[in-house]
Amino acid sequence: MLFNSFGxxxxxxxxxxxxxxxxTGRRWAWLLVASYVFYASFEPTNAxxxxxxxxxxxxxxxxxxxxxxxxxxxxxxxxxxxxxxGLLVTFKFYDFLAGELERAGAVFLADDAVFNLPRxxxxxxxxxxxxxxxxxxxxxxxxxxxxxxQRHGGHVALFTAFFPKILAGPIERATNFLPQLREGLRAHPxxxxxxxxxxxxxxxxxxxxxxxxxxxxxxxxxxAAFATPIDLLISxxxxxFQIYCDFSGYTDIAIGVALxxxxxxxxxxxxxxxxxxxxxxxxxxxxxxxxHWFRDYLYFPLGGSRAxxxxxxxxxxxxxxxxxxxxAGLGYGVGWTFLVWGALNGFYQWVGLATAPVRRRxxxxxxxxxxxxxxxxxxxxxxxxxxxxxxxxxxxxSVGEAVLILQKIAAGLGQMPGLLPRYPFTAEHYLGxxxxxxxxxxxxxxxxxxxxxxxxxxxxxxxxxxxxxxxxALLLLGRWQAREFIYMQF
Amino acid sequence: xxxxFRKAFVFAAIGVLLYAAAYYASERLQYRTxxxxxxxxxxxxxxxAYDWVILGASHAMPLxxxxxxxxxxxxxxxxxxxxxxxxxxxxxxxxxxxxxxxxRRTANLLYVxxxxxxxxxxxxEDRFADAKLLARTPFRPQIAWRMAxxxxxxxxxxxxxxxxxxxxxxxxxRDRFKPDLWEGEAQxxxxxxxxxxxxxxxxxxxxxxxxxxxxxxxxxxxxFAALLDLAxxxxxxxxxxxxxxxxxxxxxxxxxxxxxxxxxxxxxxxxVLFRDFSLAMDEPGFYFDPDHLNxxxxxxxxxxxxxGILMRK
Numbered sequence: 178m179l180f181n182s183f184g185x186x187x188x189x190x191x192x193x194x195x196x197x198x199x200x201t202g203r204r205w206a207w208l209l210v211a212s213y214v215f216y217a218s219f220e221p222t223n224a225x226x227x228x229x230x231x232x233x234x235x236x237x238x239x240x241x242x243x244x245x246x247x248x249x250x251x252x253x254x255x256x257x258x259x260x261x262x263g264l265l266v267t268f269k270f271y272d273f274l275a276g277e278l279e280r281a282g283a284v285f286l287a288d289d290a291v292f293n294l295p296r297x298x299x300x301x302x303x304x305x306x307x308x309x310x311x312x313x314x315x316x317x318x319x320x321x322x323x324x325x326x327q328r329h330g331g332h333v334a335l336f337t338a339f340f341p342k343i344l345a346g347p348i349e350r351a352t353n354f355l356p357q358l359r360e361g362l363r364a365h366p367x368x369x370x371x372x373x374x375x376x377x378x379x380x381x382x383x384x385x386x387x388x389x390x391x392x393x394x395x396x397x398x399x400x401a402a403f404a405t406p407i408d409l410l411i412s413x414x415x416x417x418f419q420i421y422c423d424f425s426g427y428t429d430i431a432i433g434v435a436l437x438x439x440x441x442x443x444x445x446x447x448x449x450x451x452x453x454x455x456x457x458x459x460x461x462x463x464x465x466x467x468x469h470w471f472r473d474y475l476y477f478p479l480g481g482s483r484a485x486x487x488x489x490x491x492x493x494x495x496x497x498x499x500x501x502x503x504x505a506g507l508g509y510g511v512g513w514t515f516l517v518w519g520a521l522n523g524f525y526q527w528v529g530l531a532t533a534p535v536r537r538r539x540x541x542x543x544x545x546x547x548x549x550x551x552x553x554x555x556x557x558x559x560x561x562x563x564x565x566x567x568x569x570x571x572x573x574x575s576v577g578e579a580v581l582i583l584q585k586i587a588a589g590l591g592q593m594p595g596l597l598p599r600y601p602f603t604a605e606h607y608l609g610x611x612x613x614x615x616x617x618x619x620x621x622x623x624x625x626x627x628x629x630x631x632x633x634x635x636x637x638x639x640x641x642x643x644x645x646x647x648x649x650a651l652l653l654l655g656r657w658q659a660r661e662f663i664y665m666q667f
Numbered sequence: 668x669x670x671x672f673r674k675a676f677v678f679a680a681i682g683v684l685l686y687a688a689a690y691y692a693s694e695r696l697q698y699r700t701x702x703x704x705x706x707x708x709x710x711x712x713x714x715x716a717y718d719w720v721i722l723g724a725s726h727a728m729p730l731x732x733x734x735x736x737x738x739x740x741x742x743x744x745x746x747x748x749x750x751x752x753x754x755x756x757x758x759x760x761x762x763x764x765x766x767x768x769x770x771r772r773t774a775n776l777l778y779v780x781x782x783x784x785x786x787x788x789x790x791x792e793d794r795f796a797d798a799k800l801l802a803r804t805p806f807r808p809q810i811a812w813r814m815a816x817x818x819x820x821x822x823x824x825x826x827x828x829x830x831x832x833x834x835x836x837x838x839x840x841r842d843r844f845k846p847d848l849w850e851g852e853a854q855x856x857x858x859x860x861x862x863x864x865x866x867x868x869x870x871x872x873x874x875x876x877x878x879x880x881x882x883x884x885x886x887x888x889x890x891f892a893a894l895l896d897l898a899x900x901x902x903x904x905x906x907x908x909x910x911x912x913x914x915x916x917x918x919x920x921x922x923x924x925x926x927x928x929x930x931x932x933x934x935x936x937x938x939v940l941f942r943d944f945s946l947a948m949d950e951p952g953f954y955f956d957p958d959h960l961n962x963x964x965x966x967x968x969x970x971x972x973x974x975g976i977l978m979r980k
Binding site: 369370644649653656 | 671678681682685686689798826835838839841
């Protein structure tokens with residue numbers, strides 16, 4: 178039952194109607210039931226994994242609350258993390274690594290020593306990467322004392338299972354989520370309006386922008402060796418916006434749906450392609466809930482920037498390589514591409530860190546130039562292209578194919594000005610470019626002042642006109658054949 | 668909260684009006700771009716009564732490509748209406764034929780038979796929900812009711828009827844300004860270079876569920892028999908043909924002999940003219956893809972085989 182499916186359009190009003198009819202103190206229970214129904218709709222056995230993870234963190238958290246003894250608390254934390262994250266690692270990598278080991282064996286061992294490793298042969302539960310990280314954050318927060326162990330098992334269960342966020346986040350923190358349950362779930366009119374706005378905008382990004390860009394991207398990445406450099410360049414640009422609109426579209430819908438129930442989820446995207454550096458992109462604009470998770474639970478514990486220059490570099494690379502591994506399996510299978518993608522983004526951070534003093538000095542000496550619009554635009558464009566290059570590794574079927582795509586584009590760059598006027602642009606291209614231009618326009622406006630604030634201040638005719646335009650764009654241009662969200666495919 | 672509900676009601680009411688306008692515009696636009704959809708053809712047919720109606724899947728469609736239907740009419744002096752549509756099995760064809768009988772008449776029915784259409788719901792129940800077909804099907808309350816009936820009795824997804832009634836696929840049609848032509852028609856004059864890979868891919872596509880499901884075969888043979896019975900009750904003469912295909916393609920059809928055997932055992936088949944031309948034309952120059960006749964092939968087939976059937980000689 179995807180957000181962009183007919184089933185969800187029946188499911189959501191039903192859940193909302195019952196939710197509204199119940200006393201506020203009982204609503205969590207109904208949401209828990211609805212969340213398990215939603216999750217089991219993909220595969221009934223998924224609910225067992227979800228229940229198991231919930232039970233593990235509840236018991237470990239409860240155990241930590243029963244004792245002050247540090248060794249016991251550490252043992253409970255480690256046990257919980259090993260189980261939850263161990264499952265995640267096993268699901269993601271076991272079959273892949275088994276295949277790689279067999280291949281390595283075939284190369285290095287004699288013919289008669291070929292071995293076959295057993296495979297798990299299970300379909301990995303959808304959304305596991307996301308709720309495993311939420312679950313891990315609960316355990317760590319309880320251990321460090323940021324959160325009191327929860328006695329209410331139902332609340333913990335809803336924290337891990339809440340259906341708007343279970344498939345692809347945001348990777349919610351219990352410190353944000355659980356207090357809202359205790360206050361009682363009640364949506365205010367402003368939240369309902371904001372929720373509906375976000376749902377329409379999220380759907381627009383997903384079914385109108387992302388899903389209209391996807392066919393061209395899929396086609397050219399599938400035949401990269403035969404595609405022209407212009408085909409590939411357009412596909413790289415389109416993919417950068419496809420993945421953004423697909424993932425942030427999901428998040429907007431998730432946050433919007435949660436608001437209808439009176440729950441505020443974390444912000445996850447903040448106009449990432451307007452970042453002026455890759456540090457800003459990863460630190461505060463793209464998949465914020467994951468970035469903050471890595472910052473709080475990996476980067477800081479490793480020492481962050483306070484453990485010396487060398488350690489800081491090592492910590493940054495560790496975070497990005499682990500982030501690359503976490504992304505493996507999200508949409509495009511498990512492969513070495515994700516490791517390279519993570520390392521490349523880590524390398525960007527190194528360069529950013531190494532050049533920071535020079536850039537800072539330049540900005541101090543030439544403050545007007547540094548703050549000028551052309552320089553800002555240049556910074557945004559450079560950042561966008563660095564990120565887009567990294568996305569090639571995310572999307573390509575193999576590292577070799579990603580390198581081939583980048584080589585072909587680089588080799589063809591010189592001839593492109595001459596070739597572009599003769600390129601057979603189709604309606605599909607024009608639609609794609611038009612949608613991207615519209616998105617960038619909206620985001621630039623939003624960057625200056627929230628688009629929702631602008632709408633709220635606008636006359637009713639303009640505001641409603643914008644809503645109808647959004648809804649009818651979904652009807653007229655949307656691709657509704659329930660294409661899966663990229664990030665939920667693990 | 669009350670004021671919010673009041674505003675929401677007004678917003679929804681205006682939205683419904685706008686939706687109705689979009690629906691109306693899509694419906695009108697369809698009459699400018701419509702062509703191959705069988706329901707569109709029924710609604711816009713020139714005559715009330717025909718000598719022959721043709722049903723079947725894509726193998727029957729070249730008979731209406733370009734000016735070929737007019738050519739057949741000229742050669743035979745008969746009025747012919749081709750209602751075949753791509754990938755449609757006996758269940759969907761029965762649905763089309765039932766509607767045809769409420770709007771027009773025919774003396775004869777030619778059913779172009781393909782075994783693949785008898786093995787999978789993909790070519791039967793699922794076709795009712797196909798967005799491309801729904802997008803080009805003109806709105807008629809009778810069609811909506813009939814579709815709802817198929818949902819109740821035949822296991823067709825109720826969302827198909829809902830989609831049709833609300834015009835969603837029509838409003839959402841990305842090809843709304845393009846003529847409704849099957850992609851095969853553009854290749855009608857081409858000659859296909861035989862390719863084992865393309866043939867294997869085509870077979871895999873046509874048999875998504877294989878041929879092991881005995882219940883599916885039983886069900887769709889039953890649907891086909893029901894269609895033949897319906898024609899018989901209306902006093903319509905029926906001819907069933909299997910179109911020529913290259914031997915390379917035919918040899919890869921799974922369980923074709925079993926299918927032929929089961930077909931011949933149908934009581935309803937005893938009263939119809941059946942001709943199997945599967946291996947009648949093996950020349951590669953007669954095909955525009957792994958299994959569809961091109962203009963040259965179809966001309967040869969019509970002159971040598973089909974004309975006689977249509978003229979009942």
